[in-house]
Amino acid sequence: GQQLNQSPQSMFIQEGEDVSMNCTSSSIFNTWLWYKQDPGEGPVLLIALYKAGELTSNGRLTAQFGITRKDSFLNISASIPSDVGIYFCAGHNYNTDKLIFGTGTRLQVFP
């Protein structure tokens, strides 16, 4: 199935460090979404982006919708142990109404 390119695949960082991950696509999207998933649970929506160039924050999280509409990034500042999990980007196309997911970034935070 179709998936977006997400990097890095995994990150091992120390508590307090900042984190950055990004997603790229060959197709343009109308909406970019960022999710966090804990093992065995459903993804939880972190940030939704609706306009090219949009920069949105949610607490320590900041995400941007790329100008080309083909990419997005997520930053986490001052990481804490509960940030551990898998982060997925997802792009939504209004025409097909499909939500296509990235390959995921596994984040480990060490105290």
Place this chain on the structure above:
Amino acid sequence: EAGVTQSPTHLIKTRGQQATLRCSPISGHTSVYWYQQALGLGLQFLLWYDEGEERNRGNFPPRFSGRQFPNYSSELNVNALELEDSALYLCASSWGGAFLFGPGTRLTVT
């Protein structure tokens, strides 16, 4: 407001059997989306239902099917189960382009 709900939480079936998974969207949402997530992998789009109709399906064989009821809840049926169907099945509903997921059903095929 209740979120997306799914049942059962876990389901264990043997190869060749049929599985039925259920989902209720957020109140007021008319669309339901089904995704499959095999262990350690990403989410793959399965099916999209809106207003009782199947609107789109992903690259899955016809033995994956479903329906949407008048109250917008949905069923996913998987016939002739194969070992590789073991996965977390996630349901989502959408409002304004923001997809909200349920907790999932873990299907194990032995």
